[in-house]
Amino acid sequence: MTSAARDFESSQDINIEKKMDSSRILDVGFVRLTLVLSIFAGILLILVILQTTEAALPAIQQFGLEFLVTSRWNPVENIFGVLPQIYGTLMTSLVALVFAVPLGIGTAIFLTEDFAPKWITVPIGFAIELIVAIPSVVLGLWGIFVLIPAVRPIFRAINESMKWFPLFGGPAPRGPSLLIVSLVLSIMICPIIASITRSTFESLPRNLRDGALALGATRWETILTVMIPAGLSGIVSSIMLAMGRALGETMVAAMISGNANRINISLMQPGSTITGLIASQFGEAGRLQVSALMYAGVVLMILTLVVNVLAEIVIRRFQNLEQ
């Protein structure tokens, strides 16, 4: 070998090594970058929790757990409590579920169990998914100007005839009330239940259904005794996700609950939710009041986190069972 050739070879070597080095650095750097970003995305949740709690600290120190059972909200005297809002939040969500669960499951059954040909079920499924996309402020606006006047006579009639029942009692309903919020919420969360339940049914093994049918069960006996029990965890988690959404829905509650700062057991009367309280008071709040609103936000966060984490765990367990 001549020295020229050797030089050439070694220079080639160096070149390749250099090139490999830089592309390796780029490669490793890229992978690390994505790793760091995904870790940050993971801790974003913790960051949100910590920051909100930190901002709520003055109110937490001042009011402690009494905040949860006090029903006065008085910015002048700096006395704050969210009992009415906790009642309103839980009540509106639960009543919304009472409407939305049967509606959602019924819709899911219609869409999966071959009642209608594909060219009917596919567009219907799409239309129902569109409901989720409607901005909540639009639904709130619709609630104020369309739904409230439309249901007022019905509410009055129910109120007249069932005054003895605490949930429907009180003076004649005028407009904003917890029940209206529940109605709009149920429209909003119904598609969530329907779509998750639907994919649960679709993911169940075909054999289950065929087996039941072959044993002589009718279509509805199959659905009620085989499909629903088999898909129960999917249905339960869909209900919990829907509940999480209902608990945290802000604009609808702020616009049509009436934002009344007192406990009205009756659903026909104006009430308030945690989200509605925060939305309607934050603008003109003083220092301690902002902190108290943050505290209310922390309470809401705990409620939704419990519901969402449970839903997530149920879903994951279900997925593991499938595999």
Place this chain on the structure above:
Amino acid sequence: MSDSARFIGEEEKIDISSIAPIRNYSSRFLTFLSILCVVVLLASLSWVLWDVAKEGVNKLNWYNLTQIRYPAPGLEDGGFGHAIVGSLMVLSTAAVISFPFGILAAVYLSEFGRGTRLAYLVKFSCNVLTGVPAILCGLFAYAVVVRGSGFSAFSGGIATGVLMLPIVIRSTEEALLLVSPDMRLASVGLGSTRFQTTMRIVLPTAAPAIVTGLIVALARAAGEAAPLLFTSFNNNFWSTDLFGPVATLPVMTYFFAIIPFRPQQQLAWAGALVLLAMVLVASTISRFVVHKTKK
């Protein structure tokens, strides 16, 4: 033998004749209920769409889209041009923050960290974050940004960005999972690095689905008023100051809906129509794109 056979046959006969009608009728009744559920849902959807279209279209014209609500409340004038500009500012900030961030994080979850414990935890946390109410994203941005520097379009962008991030991550990850593993293997087999495979093969292949996911996330976020109420707040004038309060479409719709002046309420309906149209168009487009890629 023949006796017992006859006996069984008779029993069956009795069974069928007494139970068949009940099974039949209850079946029909339940089918009716199930169809009723669908009808109720579709009816409420069309009721909302109809009212928003009917009320919104009155005030929806070029003048309103470009002017601002300068005249005092109660006067028959004004528009929401300033709110559209404000919404654009907030949304672009949110997009600049959450798009690159979300896509790269999703690349890790789908390409490099698939199946690891870390990816599992990140996904878990993102799913829970998706369920966190939008208003809490607003409180978070308030605590982080607004307490220091006051209401601003920028803080609204942060709140909306936090809201969008888990959605962007999830939709991008789903888009990446649609890319066939063969393409990755072929690319690595030809000697590409992981960076080259991701940038030249995986991301371009998944691009239509990723972009659709981004558009849907943006359209959904555009309709959210809750995180903006105490971050970008509101402003009755033209403002292009990223670090000052701006009006946005959803917040304007909210404030105009709860004041008792008819002209403002009409503007609220028009704003609602714009929001609704945006979201519906985005959802419809995504529907067709996703359909195409799945085929």
